[in-house]
Amino acid sequence: MREYEDSLHGLEGEFMDHFPPPPPRHHPLARERMNIQKSSVCSRAYFVVVMAFFHIYIINIIALLLYVHYNTGSGEQDVLLEKSVPGPMPEHQTPSPNLRPELSFQLPRLEGIRVGHVQRVSLVPDRTHNMRTLSLKPLLFEIPGFLSVEESSVVMQLAHLKGLTHSALVTAPDSQEEQLTQDELFSLLDLNQDGLLQREEILSLAHSTDGSWLSSYNLRKIHTGLETNPSGVLSLQEFKRVSGGVLQYSGAGQGLDGNAKVRQRSTHTRLYLGEGTHHLLKSIRNRVTRVTRLPSSLVDLSEPMEVVRYDQGGHSHAHHDSSPPNPDSSCAHTHLAANHSNQVACRYLTVLLYLNTADGGGETSFPVADNRTYEEEVLGDLSQQYCDKGNLKVKPVAGTALLWYNHLSDGNGWVGELDEFSLHGDCSVTRGLKWTGSVWVNVDPDQQRQERYQRLVSWHPEEQGKRPEHGDLHQDL
Numbered sequence: 472m473r474e475y476e477d478s479l480h481g482l483e484g485e486f487m488d489h490f491p492p493p494p495p496r497h498h499p500l501a502r503e504r505m506n507i508q509k510s511s512v513c514s515r516a517y518f519v520v521v522m523a524f525f526h527i528y529i530i531n532i533i534a535l536l537l538y539v540h541y542n543t544g545s546g547e548q549d550v551l552l553e554k555s556v557p558g559p560m561p562e563h564q565t566p567s568p569n570l571r572p573e574l575s576f577q578l579p580r581l582e583g584i585r586v587g588h589v590q591r592v593s594l595v596p597d598r599t600h601n602m603r604t605l606s607l608k609p610l611l612f613e614i615p616g617f618l619s620v621e622e623s624s625v626v627m628q629l630a631h632l633k634g635l636t637h638s639a640l641v642t643a644p645d646s647q648e649e650q651l652t653q654d655e656l657f658s659l660l661d662l663n664q665d666g667l668l669q670r671e672e673i674l675s676l677a678h679s680t681d682g683s684w685l686s687s688y689n690l691r692k693i694h695t696g697l698e699t700n701p702s703g704v705l706s707l708q709e710f711k712r713v714s715g716g717v718l719q720y721s722g723a724g725q726g727l728d729g730n731a732k733v734r735q736r737s738t739h740t741r742l743y744l745g746e747g748t749h750h751l752l753k754s755i756r757n758r759v760t761r762v763t764r765l766p767s768s769l770v771d772l773s774e775p776m777e778v779v780r781y782d783q784g785g786h787s788h789a790h791h792d793s794s795p796p797n798p799d800s801s802c803a804h805t806h807l808a809a810n811h812s813n814q815v816a817c818r819y820l821t822v823l824l825y826l827n828t829a830d831g832g833g834e835t836s837f838p839v840a841d842n843r844t845y846e847e848e849v850l851g852d853l854s855q856q857y858c859d860k861g862n863l864k865v866k867p868v869a870g871t872a873l874l875w876y877n878h879l880s881d882g883n884g885w886v887g888e889l890d891e892f893s894l895h896g897d898c899s900v901t902r903g904l905k906w907t908g909s910v911w912v913n914v915d916p917d918q919q920r921q922e923r924y925q926r927l928v929s930w931h932p933e934e935q936g937k938r939p940e941h942g943d944l945h946q947d948l
């Protein structure tokens with residue numbers, strides 16, 4: 472043992488620092504010495520490691536502070552300048568109708584990844600939903616449980632209360648067909664049914680592509696009457712005075728998108744999703760904002776939801792919900808900011824809600840979905856027999872939503888060409904009834920016109936002093 476200790480002494484220094492031999496197990500002196508050696512070696516390494524962690528820790532803290540600073544510093548995450556996808560918005564938080572007119576923005580677009588891909592989306596507090604990609608052309612998703620079955624029933628009841636009408640409502644005055652009285656028209660315009668016409672209700676009609684109700688001329692007349700009325704609203708009497716004798720009907724007798732023409736055996740109504748309406752309808756608007764990740768201002772300014780009831784045998788022919796961008800026409804929803812009289816529907820995307828589970832038939836059919844060999848001629852054939860030959864058919868299940876883009880992207884974050892693959896129709900209801908609600912998000916392919924329109928309607932009641940002068944507004948009308 473003594474020899475061993477001596478030899479240890481001899482080896483101390485250069486060699487032993489690196490390769491200390493194992494100490495004899497039961498010798499207290501040797502253990503003590505080894506502890507000293509070990510602790511001196513360990514303390515250096517320990518110090519280096521601690522310092523490394525300390526530096527990483529400090530760098531992390533700085534990075535975190537910078538992140539927090541740049542993400543909350545401006546406080547403008549949910550305004551129009553949304554180059555990136557905005558974060559989820561709490562259900563109870565109503566998207567602000569207050570627009571930032573000076574800002575321009577881009578349109579985030581969902582990713583389909585591949586057919587069958589499922590992503591989680593957060594629409595309401597305390598639960599998430601699955602969103603499944605059904606096709607890439609068009610980009611189409613299915614979201615089961617978008618509405619609960621109870622909520623779906625409430626929407627049907629609200630539509631009942633509002634009153635469902637056959638599609639062709641107002642026709643030329645000399646036509647034999649049904650014509651609306653001023654009282655009926657007032658009631659249709661009075662979306663929140665409070666007995667008064669607010670500016671938003673007039674404007675929401677302007678967004679509505681159902682041009683059969685009123686011509687632009689009449690719309691302007693009513694709008695001017697409301698703007699010049701000191702109370703800023705129109706009662707039924709005031710409405711009659713303002714519109715009396717000037718009511719000219721558009722004479723079209725059809726919705727601008729032709730839906731009235733393509734739908735058979737159905738009745739419909741419009742439900743307003745904006746301020747002052749039923750909380751469920753506002754919640755639907757918020758869910759659409761969240762699932763689409765679009766700026767809330769776009770969804771807020773879109774046309775009212777259309778609820779349709781298909782009776783047995785009811786169906787609709789294959790159609791596109793939107794129109795190809797065309798410099799010679801203006802969008803119905805922005806026509807207040809345009810000079811064209813030729814109006815078309817501009818619906819960037821559709822959220823179709825199934826409000827009940829049809830007992831038989833009533834599938835929504837996408838005849839050319841994901842059809843890589845698609846040709847114009849084939850489209851013509853398929854549109855006649857889309858139901859049998861359709862590539863993709865979706866069965867109506869209460870509460871499920873379909874979401875699809877009617878337009879491609881223009882490659883610069885704005886609306887591009889009409890997506891021909893978004894052609895769709897619905898098969899005949901063979902048993903029972905089918906109820907749907909369509910929410911369309913309107914975007915003008917002319918970005919400047921969309922922005923001009925948003926500036927035009929962006930004033931807020933408390934900003935009375937700042938709102939555009941009538942002269943300015945009417946120049947654009």
Ligand SMILES: O=C(O)CCC(=O)C(=O)O
Nearest residue numbers: 730834835896897907909
């Ligand atoms: O009811 C459906 O399945 C489709 C309805 C539709 O496409 C429409 O209303 O534009």
Ligand SMILES: [Fe+2]
Nearest residue numbers: 790791792895
């Ligand atoms: Fe449609």
